[in-house]
Amino acid sequence: MENTQTKDIILQLIEDKKYKAVREMLEDYNTVDLAEILMELDDKDLAIVFRMIDKEVASEVFSYMDDDQRQYLINVFTDREITEILENMYTDDAVDFLDDMPANVVTKLLSKVNKDTRADINRLLQYPEDSAGSIMTVEYVELQYNMDISEALDAIRRQGLGSETVYTCYVVERKELKGIVTAKELMTNEPDVLIKDIMLDNFVYIRTTDDKEDAAKLFHKYGLIAIPVIDTGNRMVGIVTFDDAIDVLQEETTEDIHKMAAIEASDDTYLKMGVFEHVRHRIIWLIVLMLIAGVTGFIIKSNEKLVSLLPALFVFLPTLMDTGGNAGSQSATLIIRGLSVDELDFSDFLSVLWKEIRVGFIIGIILAILEYIIVYFVSGFSIPIGIAVSVSLLLTVIVSKLIGCSLPMLASKVKLDPAIMASPVITTIVDICSIAIYFAITVKLVQ
């Protein structure tokens, strides 16, 4: 059933004061869908319905809701409700939520939770935004080296309910991670087998200071459900789970795609961002690129004589610029994506360059012939003009491909984000080149 329909039914039931029916209805939904249903409600109904959600899942539902609604709920909640919510949330979700709240609200909220929770949250809040530490949770199952499986399963029954995952358990000795045991091992071996005999001691781990994107890529590479996080003192301090990793990968991809269109990254969605925020995220690059594009003006100005003698030349300049820009953007995009999914690195520079030269040459020839037909036969210009335009096109395409593949590669070499060397920058630079090439060739026509 569509969540919007559900919403209407719920609202109707509330109007009719059939609260029991609402409760029963809500029980049929999982936490993610519940959060979606709540999103459909306006503030006045929100609190009513939220309070009807089973206490057991309320915190999880809360962690899936959007900030405006959470901010609103926090304001209408009693201290006891706030405490309950926060203490039952996984630390990483709580941190996620508090990260987006104003500092004074955070202090107020934290004052309401117990000492341990507060300590955990405060520690996680201190990790830099892009670090693995900032997305980890501290709820995981700790096992002892010398337990047997049945003891381990008891330990899981004790700690398990509060842990974000019980599918990878961690064998810890004096805070140091000795090995990991998967639930699969625990469930497929006999009860009397010892942990130390089934634990894996060469495991993948990350450090709190690692970049969260690199951490996320490990999940993809090794198909892991959770990765343990080690602090600078080699102590195990938490785990990162795959669902957070998928979030990170998606955010980072969105950031890349936006950068590739000369838009500055933002955490908010398109609709949530105000007009001025949108302006702020787009204007700088537009100005920079407009100023660079200005160079074309100087080139043209210094060829004014040519212009007045052969105005016809201008008929084909825009097509030349567009085609060059598109050809360059293709190469840039292929390289940028290749770099970001680790299919390419700087060591491939020469083979990429050699491939683009050949691709550019073949594509250039095809387009040049086509353009000659258009200039000479279709538009009826003179043979020399046809040749000038076609040759310029061929050279422009080759140059564009080379610039398009080189700039992202070089950016990665100097630890710049290759994504900024995408379509807009490439197009602008290529346009300057194409105009320069065009004049260099056409000027011969009037001599």
Add this chain to the structure above:
Amino acid sequence: MENTQTKDIILQLIEDKKYKAVREMLEDYNTVDLAEILMELDDKDLAIVFRMIDKEVASEVFSYMDDDQRQYLINVFTDREITEILENMYTDDAVDFLDDMPANVVTKLLSKVNKDTRADINRLLQYPEDSAGSIMTVEYVELQYNMDISEALDAIRRQGLGSETVYTCYVVERKELKGIVTAKELMTNEPDVLIKDIMLDNFVYIRTTDDKEDAAKLFHKYGLIAIPVIDTGNRMVGIVTFDDAIDVLQEETTEDIHKMAAIEASDDTYLKMGVFEHVRHRIIWLIVLMLIAGVTGFIIKSNEKLVSLLPALFVFLPTLMDTGGNAGSQSATLIIRGLSVDELDFSDFLSVLWKEIRVGFIIGIILAILEYIIVYFVSGFSIPIGIAVSVSLLLTVIVSKLIGCSLPMLASKVKLDPAIMASPVITTIVDICSIAIYFAITVKLVQ
């Protein structure tokens, strides 16, 4: 230790005939890293080292290797080796591998495996490439409704080793999926609790015919490890696991990003694709766009009088075109990404349009003022020209933003992939508009 170093050490050991040492060394690596190490080897060493890998993990390592190497190994393997590999691979990995092999090889290989495996593989091979069925596996744990937990754990010990995941078990009655039980429930409840009391009966599932990208998105939305797959006859036929889902999401994103740069999708990586393949994937769009861009030529041609009277005007045309293209690409990219991560849909069209009008107006004003300064003060052109250029720029930016946000939205409405309405298409269309606007305004100067 870097995998390249490992490779050198291994090669050295092989040369010294220290095979035992190699075996011990290989035991320290997980399957993913082993596959990476093998990738470093050339064919003659490949077979030697692969045969030294523990039989238990060989099949899994094989499923992580790239096609060329697998093709090579298949050719040198004995029938017994082939059978072993294929029968120990998870069905989805086997299908993945066979999908990329020539038909005659597939038949040859399948003739070597037992009847059941062959039947499973053949069934999965028949699902269309983009369907959920094509990425599912048939190895999962089946439980009975009336088992208690200890019986369930026994069942897992029996079926578990061969299953791709034991963390979600499926309660099946006469082939029909009644509910799911998570390993967490199994491990955190007492042994005598009955399955029917802890099983979840409102679970997320997909159909074999669903689009695999939609399926992958469910993992992200609900943070699931595995999703059951139901066939058209409502029978449970397999599961999709989150690691395959992450692969799908990444492939689809790469496809989108390439489409956004007017490149046709390809399964191969940049380096694996030959020059002509690259040409084939890029040329069509370049031709189409070049022909569309040709329209600019007609506009200019029909204004030749203007050109010869005021050649100076051309000095600013490229800047105008570039800025318009960039402004439009920004909008297009924001909308396309918003649509693909389901933050936007067609119902938002009007609010998007209204937002882009305002953003475009503000950005346009800022850029226009800046450009006027450049034209009049810096370049020393006349006031009328300065005004003409600035006004054209303002209009161009607004129009670009509107085109940039509208085309992807409309594409999604008519079930076209919005990704094709990205930078290249937008830039080309916007250039036509900007030139038309520019002439419409500047023509006034010469009257």
